Amino acid sequence: xxxxxxxxxxxxxxxxxxxxxxxxxxxxxxxxxxxxxxxxxxxxxxxxxxxxxxxxxxxxxxxxxxxxxxxxxxxxxxxxxxxxxxxxxxxxxxxxxxxxxxxxxxxxxxxxxxxxxxxxxxxxxxxxxxxxxxxxxxxxxxxxxxxxxxxxxxxxxxxxxxxxxxxxxxxxxxxxxxxxxxxxxxxxxxxxxxxxxxxxxxxxxxxxxxxxxxxxxxxxxxxxxxxxxxxxxxxxxxxxxxxxxxxxxxxxxxxxxxxxxxxxxxxxxxxxxxxxxxxxxxxxxxxxxxxxxxxxxxxxxxxxxxxxxxxxxxxxxxxxxxxxxxxxxxxxxxxxxxxxxxxxxxxxxxxxxxxxxxxxxxxxxxxxxxxxxxxxxxxxxxxx
Numbered sequence: 001x002x003x004x005x006x007x008x009x010x011x012x013x014x015x016x017x018x019x020x021x022x023x024x025x026x027x028x029x030x031x032x033x034x035x036x037x038x039x040x041x042x043x044x045x046x047x048x049x050x051x052x053x054x055x056x057x058x059x060x061x062x063x064x065x066x067x068x069x070x071x072x073x074x075x076x077x078x079x080x081x082x083x084x085x086x087x088x089x090x091x092x093x094x095x096x097x098x099x100x101x102x103x104x105x106x107x108x109x110x111x112x113x114x115x116x117x118x119x120x121x122x123x124x125x126x127x128x129x130x131x132x133x134x135x136x137x138x139x140x141x142x143x144x145x146x147x148x149x150x151x152x153x154x155x156x157x158x159x160x161x162x163x164x165x166x167x168x169x170x171x172x173x174x175x176x177x178x179x180x181x182x183x184x185x186x187x188x189x190x191x192x193x194x195x196x197x198x199x200x201x202x203x204x205x206x207x208x209x210x211x212x213x214x215x216x217x218x219x220x221x222x223x224x225x226x227x228x229x230x231x232x233x234x235x236x237x238x239x240x241x242x243x244x245x246x247x248x249x250x251x252x253x254x255x256x257x258x259x260x261x262x263x264x265x266x267x268x269x270x271x272x273x274x275x276x277x278x279x280x281x282x283x284x285x286x287x288x289x290x291x292x293x294x295x296x297x298x299x300x301x302x303x304x305x306x307x308x309x310x311x312x313x314x315x316x317x318x319x320x321x322x323x324x325x326x327x328x329x330x331x332x333x334x335x336x337x338x339x340x341x342x343x344x345x346x347x348x349x350x351x352x353x354x355x356x357x358x359x360x361x362x363x364x365x366x367x368x369x370x371x372x373x374x375x376x377x378x379x380x381x382x383x384x
Contacts, residue, residue, distance in 0.1 A: 001027055001382050004085035005034035006076065006100055008051050008093030010197040010226065011276035013037030015115060015161040015371070016091045020044055022375035033083050035076060036091075037228065048079045052228045069096070077103050087382045090134075091115055098126065101133040112136045112378050116155070120147045120309070127151045136381050138374050141318060142364055158373040159366025162276070166283045170265055179262040185254065188220045189268040191341070192286065194260065196273035197226045199233060204293040205273050206237050211334050212341065213253055219345075223255045224263050269344045271337065278324065279314040282358045283365075287344035287351050289337065290316075291327045315361055323357040 003023060007016040017039035023030050024044065032045035041047050049072060073096060080088065080100070087110045090097040094117035101111050116139045119126045130137060130153070137155040139145055145157040170176055179185070195206040206223070213221050225234050234255060256263055260277065264270060264284045272278050274292040281288045290313040310316075315323045325340045327333075343350050 001029070001087065001379075002031045002033070002083065002085040003087055003089055003378070003382075004080055004083060005032060005036060005040065005045060005089045005091065006093070006097055007034070007036040007040065007091040008096050010037065010051065010228075012091040012093055012115070013039045013051055014165060016040050016045075016089075017043040018161060018164050018371040019089070019091075019114060019374055019378070022371040023378060025372075026375055026379045033079075033085070034089075035072075048076065050228070072096070073099055076100055080104065080109070081107070085109065087112060087378065089114055089378055092117070094119075094126070098129055098133070102129070105133040105135075110135050110381055110384075112138070112381050114138045114374050114378075115140055115161075116144055116148075120144065127153065135384075136377055138377055140370060142366075143318075156373070156377050157366075158377070159368065159370040160279070161370040161374070162279055162283060163365055163368040164371045166261060166280055170261060170284060173262075175259070176262045176265045179259070179266045183254070183256050183259070185222065186220065189218070190263070190266055191216065191219045191221045191345075192263050192267035192270035192272075193221055193223045194264075194270060194272040194277045194281070195223065196275060196277075197229070199229060200294065201273050202229065202233055202237075205291060205332075206234070208291070208293070208332060208334065208337060209271050210237055210253065212338050215338055216341065217252065219252075219268070221253045222263055222267070223253070224260050225255050225257045227258050269341065271341065274312050274326070274328075276314070279318075282315045282323070282361055285355060285358055287354050288324050289327060289340040289344060290324050291332045291337070293329055293332045315357070318364060319357060319361055321357070323354060323361065 013036045020043040035049045037051045088104045090113045092115040113134045140160045148155040193209045264286045270288045
C-alpha cells in the first residue's frame with residue numbers, strides 16, 4: 001500500500017516516524033511519501049517538503065507568510081494527485097491538514113487523522129468539517145474521546161505517542177549517562193532552557209530565558225537547540241554585548257543540539273516553551289516552568305478565540321490542574337521567571353508535589369503502544 005503522510009512540525013515528525021515503523025511491521029511492502037522531517041525520512045518516507053518550510057506560528061505570522069502557506073498547500077495537493085496514495089495520514093497541524101483532508105475526500109482518497117486538532121479549546125465548529133472529510137480520527141488525550149462522542153463522532157483513543165518515544169529506561173541509555181562527558185559539561189547543576197523549535201519561538205522566548213542567568217551563578221544553563229534552525233539564530237542572543245557575555249566566558253551558558261531528552265534527564269530543572277516539550281519534560285520527571293510569548297496581535301486573537309479551558313500546557317490540560325506554572329505573554333518576565341525558577345530548584349515540598357502529579361499524569365496517558373495502535377487503524381482503513 002502507498003501511504004501519504006503530512007506532518008508540519010517537529011513533534012509531528014517524531015510521531016509520524018514512529019507510526020511509519022509500526023505500519024511497516026504490519027505492511028512490509030508499504031511505501032511512504034509526504035511532508036515532514038528528518039525522522040520521517042530516516043524511517044523510510046520520501047519527502048516532498050521539510051517541515052522547516054511549513055512551520056509558521058501565530059495568526060499574524062501566518063498572515064505575513066500567507067503566500068508561502070498557500071503555495072505549500074498547492075504543492076502538496078499536486079503531489080498527492082501525482083503519487084496516487086491508497087490512504088492519506090494527517091498528523092496534527094490543522095490549519096494546513098484540514099484543507100488537505102477536504103481536497104482528498106473530494107477525490108475519494110481515504111483520510112485518517114492522527115492526533116486531533118485541539119477543537120475542544122477553540123474553533124469547535126471544525127468538528128463539522130472533520131466529520132465530513134475524515135474517515136477515521138485518532139486522539140491521544142484521554143478527555144478527547146468523550147468530547148467527540150458528545151458531538152456525535154466515534155473516534156479511536158490510542159494513548160499518547162510520547163510513551164513510545166520517552167521510555168522509562170531513559171536514564172540507562174548511553175547518551176543520557178554520558179551526556180556531560182560527550183558535551184564537555186562540568187559538574188555544576190544544570191538548568192535546561194527549551195525555547196521551542198521554530199524561529200518565531202526562539203526570537204520571542206529565548207532572550208527572557210537568558211536574562212536570568214546572572215541571577216543564578218550556582219547553576220549552569222544549557223540551551224536546547226535544533227539542527228534544522230541556523231546556529232546564527234541562537235548566537236545573536238548568546239553573544240550579545242552585555243553582562244551575560246561574562247557568564248558565557250565563565251561557562252555558565254552553553255548549548256547542545258538535538259539532545260533534548262538527555263539534557264532534561266540530566267537537569268535539575270527546566271524552563272520550557274509551551275508545546276509538546278512540556279509533556280516530555282513531565283514524563284522525564286524534571287521540574288519545570290512553562291512559558292509562552294508571541295506577537296501581541298496573535299496573542300490577542302488567540303485570547304479572544306480560546307474558550308472553556310484554563311491552561312495552555314499539556315500537563316495542566318491533561319490533569320485539569322495547575323501542575324506546572326504557566327507564564328504567558330506579559331507574565332513572562334524576568335521577575336516572575338526568577339521567582340518560579342527558585343521555587344522549582346529550592347522549595348522541596350513544591351518539587352515533591354510536582355513530581356507526584358507527574359507520576360499520575362504518566363498513568364493517565366495509557367500503557368504505551370500508541371504507534372502500534374494507530375498503525376492498526378491506518379492499515380485496517382486501507383482495506384475497508
